[in-house]
Amino acid sequence: MKRKIKQSFDLGAVTYDKFSEVQKEVGRLLLDFFKKNFSKKKNYNIYKDPISLVDLGCGTGEFSKKIISNFLIDKIKLIDISSEMIKCSKGKIKEKKVEFLVCDFDKYFELAEFNLIVSNMALHWSLNINKLLKNIISNMNAGSFFIFSVPNNNSFSNFKKLLPKDIMNNFFNVFPGENMIFNLRKNKNINFSTKKIKIFRKYFHPIHFLKELRKLGVNIKINNKQHNLFFLKKIDNKEFFLDYDISLCLIKKNET
Ligand SMILES: C[S@@+](CC[C@H](N)C(=O)[O-])C[C@H]1O[C@@H](n2cnc3c(N)ncnc32)[C@H](O)[C@@H]1O
DSSP states (O other), X not given: OHHHHHHHHHHHHHHHHHHOHHHHHHHHHHHHHHHHHSOTTTOHHHHHSOEEXXXXXXXXXXXXXXHXXXXXXXXXXXXXXXXXXXXXXXXXXXXXXXXXXXXXXXXXXXXXXXXXXXXXXXXXXXXXXXXXXXXXXXXXXXXXXXXXXXXOTTTTHHHHHTSOHHHHTTTSOOOOOHHHHHGGGGOTTEEEEEEEEEEEEEESXXXXXXXXXXXXXXXXXXXXXXXXXXXXXXXXXXXXXXXXXXXXXXXXXXXX
């Protein structure tokens, strides 16, 4: 399955930046949420002292670029399973102390050297996000920050309405459930905040949305079930708004 995910993102890498408006918008809102919650006043060190940053599932490096332009950066590591995505990010991020790594974030735990761990619209590709989040939290240093965004399982309700019942249940990959995300509050070792945002994207036909998924490299099915999409072709051209339901999450590991 990981090989398929890698291949799909490798294919989408060249067109990713052109079609990733949603991901860019989510990245912008995640950064705003972070800066509002951890203001300069109360967290002077993160703004004043140079940061060591790691981006998990960095894609073409767009979100790292945003972080770099907002904070003082000491060193950066960009990690992605797709070598083609890493190639694109190399063209974009030219800082001195940057390291690129083609690697599966489900297997990467050397997080203690970073004081800011970020991930925008990527961790839902983990085969076990619950386990991954627990591992990240237990491996990060006290006092360090971990910020991430993921689409949650309320996404695409408008599109799901167009699908026959038998297809609807396993048409999309299962996104992280909101409960799983809320349960992070129970972890006493962290300070956790989360916020839900809705992003709507207009399409003139459902097929256009599916074609766009291919351009982003995200058209891979984790459960392996393929469907005959002929019924979609029969739907008349009629604009519809696809709804992304996104969870923005901020974690600061408590000092002991
Ligand atoms: C939707 S893109 C988001 C890219 C970028 N963070 C952004 O904001 O545009 C998801 C990225 O996660 C990467 N990815 C998926 N599964 C991964 C894994 N197990 N380990 C590392 N990267 C992974 C993909 O290759 C892809 O580049």
